[in-house]
Amino acid sequence: MIALMPxxxxxxxxxQVPALLKEGxxxxxxxxxALMQDQVNNLNKIGLPALMIEGGISYADLDKTLDNCIxxxxxxxxxxxxxxxxxxxxxxxxxxxxxxxxxxEAHCISEWGHDFRPAYQNIISFKNLHPxxxxxxxxxxATQKVVEDITTYLxxxxxxxxxxxxxxxxxxxNLEKFEDKNYKLQQFLRKYQxxxxxxxxxxKATEEIAQFLTTENFTAAAFHGGLNNSxxxxxxxxxxAEKTQIMVATSAFGMGIDKPNVRYVIHAGMPKSMENYQxxxxxxxxxxxxxxxxxxxxxxxxxxxxxxIDDSESSARGGNLGSLDSMWNF
Numbered sequence: 200m201i202a203l204m205p206x207x208x209x210x211x212x213x214x215q216v217p218a219l220l221k222e223g224x225x226x227x228x229x230x231x232x233a234l235m236q237d238q239v240n241n242l243n244k245i246g247l248p249a250l251m252i253e254g255g256i257s258y259a260d261l262d263k264t265l266d267n268c269i270x271x272x273x274x275x276x277x278x279x280x281x282x283x284x285x286x287x288x289x290x291x292x293x294x295x296x297x298x299x300x301x302x303x304e305a306h307c308i309s310e311w312g313h314d315f316r317p318a319y320q321n322i323i324s325f326k327n328l329h330p331x332x333x334x335x336x337x338x339x340x341a342t343q344k345v346v347e348d349i350t351t352y353l354x355x356x357x358x359x360x361x362x363x364x365x366x367x368x369x370x371x372x373n374l375e376k377f378e379d380k381n382y383k384l385q386q387f388l389r390k391y392q393x394x395x396x397x398x399x400x401x402x403k404a405t406e407e408i409a410q411f412l413t414t415e416n417f418t419a420a421a422f423h424g425g426l427n428n429s430x431x432x433x434x435x436x437x438x439x440a441e442k443t444q445i446m447v448a449t450s451a452f453g454m455g456i457d458k459p460n461v462r463y464v465i466h467a468g469m470p471k472s473m474e475n476y477q478x479x480x481x482x483x484x485x486x487x488x489x490x491x492x493x494x495x496x497x498x499x500x501x502x503x504x505x506x507x508i509d510d511s512e513s514s515a516r517g518g519n520l521g522s523l524d525s526m527w528n529f
Contacts, residue, residue, distance in 0.1 A: 200213070200333075200334070200335050200336070200355075200358055200359050200360075200361065201305070201335075201336045201337075201338075201346060201349055201350070201355070201358050201359070201360045201361070202335070202336070202337050202338075202360075202361045202362075203338060203339070203346075203360065203361070203362040204337070204339060204361075204362075210337045210339070211238065211337075213335060213337060213361075214227070214299055214301040214335045214337070215242075215247075215275075217298075217299060217335075218274065218275065218298055218299050218301075219247070219274065221298040221299075222296060222298065223295070223296035223297055223298035224268055224271075224273060224274060224275065224276055224295055224296065224297055224298065225274065225275050225276070225297070225298055225299045225301060226276050226278070226283075226292070226295075226297055226299070226300050226301065226325070227275060227276065227277045227278075227301040227303060228278060228279070228280050228283055228300070228301065228302050228303065228322055229277055229278075229279065229303040229304065230279065230280070230303075230304050230307050230319075231304075231451065232251075232253070232254065232279075232428055232431060232432075234303070234304070235251040235277040235278075235279075236251060236432060236435070237435070238277065239251045239275070239277055242275060247274055247275065248272060248273045248274050248275070249273060249274060249275035249276075249277065250264065250268075250273050250275075250276060250277070251276075251277035251278065252264060252276070252277070252278045252279075252282050252288075253428060254279075254428055255428060258287075261287065261288075262287070265287070265288065265291035265292075266291070268291070268295055269291060269294045269295050271296075279318070280318035280319045280321065280322055281318040283318070283321075283322060283325060284318050284321050284324070289324075289328060292325070292328050292329075293328050293329075297329050297332055298333075299332065299333050299334070299335055300322075300325055300329070300332050300333070300334045300335070301334075301335045301336075301337065302322060302334070302335070302336045302337070302349075302353060303337050304337070304338055305336035305337055305338045305349050305353075306338040306345050306349070306474070307319050308320060308322070308345075308348055308349055308352045308353070309344065309345040309348035309349065309352075319352070320352050322352065322353060323352055323353060323354050326354055334353050334354075334355050334358070336349050336353055336355070336358070339477070339478055339481055342474065345474075346360065367481065367484065369484045369487055369488060369489050369490060370480070370481075370483055370484050370489075370490055370491070370492055371489070371490075371491050371492070372480070372491075372492045372493075372494070373491060373492070373493045373494070374493075374494045374496070375493070375494075375495055375496075376495075376496060376497065376498070377495045377496070377497055378497060380408075380467055380468075380495065380497070381408070381411050383495050384397065384408065384412070384465070384467060384495070385411075385412070385415055387463075387465070387493065388412070388417060388445065391462070391463060391491070392444070393444075393460070393461075393462030393463055394438075394441065394444060394458065394460050394461050394462055394463075395444060395445045395446070395461065395462065395463040395464070395465060396445075396446050396447075396448060396452070396461060396463070396464050396465070396479075396482060396483075397445060397446070397447045397448070397465045397466075397467055398448060398449070398450065398464070398465070398466045398467070398470065398479050399447060399448070399449065399467050399468060400449070400468055400469075400471075401423075401449065402421075402423040402424070402425050402449060404447075404467070404468075405421035405422065405423050405447045405448055405449060406421045408421075408447045408467065409421035409445075409447040412445060412447070417444060417445055418442070418443050418444045418445065419443065419444065419445040419446075419447055420434050420437065420438070420443045420445070420446055420447065421447050421448070422434050422435075422446055422447070422448040422449075422451065422452040423448065423449045423451055423452075424449065424451040434446070438458070439458055450471065450475060450479065458482075458485070459485040459486035460485075460486050460488075461482055461483045461484065461485065461490065462483065462484070462490050462491065463483065463490065463491050463492075463493065464479060464480050464482055464483040464490075464491075464492050464493070465492075465493045465494075465495065466479070466480075466492075466493065466494045466495065466496075467495050468495070468496060468497075468500055469494075469496055469500040470494075476494075480492035
């Protein structure tokens with residue numbers, strides 16, 4: 200099964216309910232630590248035994264965790280595609296009574312799997328461990344090409360595809376040209392206060408904008424893929440608890456994060472693609488109340504993107520795919 204559902208529409212229920220109705224454990228493959236931690240916390244809060252395998256876990260703790268999964272202590276096990284490829288994990292999964300394989304944010308198989316996250320395309324090896332396992336793939340956005348990649352790399356050629364409308368009537372979209380990015384952000388955030396995400400294209404920009412906003416008496420933090428896990432967890436907790444108003448981030452932040460009252464999602468520059476923009480802007484207004492998605496751009500953005508596209512096409516012709524991801528430094 201492939202479910203294409205807008206952000207905040209309850210796509211997790213597509214696997215949580217079936218998994219609870221069947222004996223065994225549900226294996227959930229997810230791309231980001233923050234996404235896994237958020238979902239595990241929510242399941243534990245309502246009394247459902249779930250856990251995730253963190254990146255820095257010791258061999259002894261990993262061994263004990265997997266044993267607990269074998270003997271039925273947990274109902275949901277979250278792990279990254281890289282962890283799923285680990286020999287010890289695969290050996291223990293063979294001994295588990297697995298009811299479903301779930302691939303969350305399945306569009307990553309197509310977008311990241313070729314170069315940035317090659318382990319995504321190795322998820323199919325799970326089928327060798329449990330050949331009859333039912334597979335559920337979830338994403339909030341996918342072109343026809345991405346759907347085809349999902350069916351190929353997960354070996355579900357006859358999968359039923361369920362697609363909801365992506366229209367969100369509570370979201371408004373505002374596009375404005377700017378010359379001074381910091382001034383534009385400050386002006387907007389002074390006028391419109393509320394929990395916000397500002398998306399930028401690289402790690403350096405997250406630090407620079409967060410520092411600027413802090414000096415202007417906003418509560419802001421920078422989030423990107425270069426931070427260690429404990430720092431990421433603390434940043435996420437502070438933002439969810441309203442201790443931090445503004446998260447300035449690369450696309451490494453936000454996938455699946457269940458914070459319903461995000462009032463503003465701001466792109467301080469051109470997003471990577473329309474699919475990325477749909478994913479990221481969809482994190483606003485998950486409580487159903489009015490929220491605003493703003494795209495602030497400059498004339499320089501068009502020149503930058505033209506160069507990126509030209510370089511990417513040139514690299515593709517030379518057989519060197521993946522230059523776009525390296526340039527954006529996620």
